[in-house]
Amino acid sequence: MAALAQLVSHIYATTLIFLTLLVLELAVLLRCLPGTLSPLCGGRKLRRPTTAAQFLDLVEARNPTIQYSRAASKKRECTECAVCLSEFEEGEELRRLLCGHTFHKGCLDTWLQQRLATCPLCRSKVLPDDVAAGFHHQQMQSSSLRPEYDGSDEELVFLLSAIHGNSLHRFL
CATH class of the missing domain: 3.30.40.10 (Zinc/RING finger domain, C3HC4 (zinc finger))
Known part of the structure; x- marks a missing residue:
């Protein structure tokens, strides 16, 4: 029974990580599209x-x-x-x-x-x-100084490890 609980816990954590990565990828994609709403614009399209x-x-x-x-x-x-x-x-x-x-x-x-x-x-x-x-x-x-997402998941892993604490180290 303990093994089943641990398996469910691992599946839950993996699903949570996957969904978080998916949301972050979507946010990066939307941010890079021209003509989208941006926080720099005060939430409205610019002239x-x-x-x-x-x-x-x-x-x-x-x-x-x-x-x-x-x-x-x-x-x-x-x-x-x-x-x-x-x-x-x-x-x-x-x-x-x-x-x-x-x-x-x-x-x-x-x-x-x-x-x-x-x-x-x-x-x-x-x-x-x-x-x-x-x-x-x-x-x-x-500007070339604008931060771009380089496709590396290292920053995301660091972010997720800070969010989920020690439970993430079991999956990496």
Whole structure:
């Protein structure tokens, strides 16, 4: 009777592992399909993703580039870029956001492309969420840094061993 109970226990654990692997494989498959819903999209389909040039054109339209002039700047205005922490020099291209913070154009553009489109200091939105999410979704799709599932089950075995504790070692 004990042997039968142990056999049923092994069959149950094997079935559970198989179903877990099946669900994970389906999740990976759905994640890799273009046009599917993604957590990055906030659970809704995105508009057509924008390119880097279109993204920066939108930033420029909402926050035009200005030339730094010491004579024209107010005495109480910040004189350094909060991204690179260097002082503004005469004639450099700056970008002043609607929130009032000013940065080097290149520093801010790089920041906006690598992060969500928010001010580095106060986190106010520079562009609408759907535009920023579309750009970042497109970047992740084309990026070689995006984690891909390589077909190896080593990570899944590790995950399952953490979930099921010591009962998994009998099957490996």
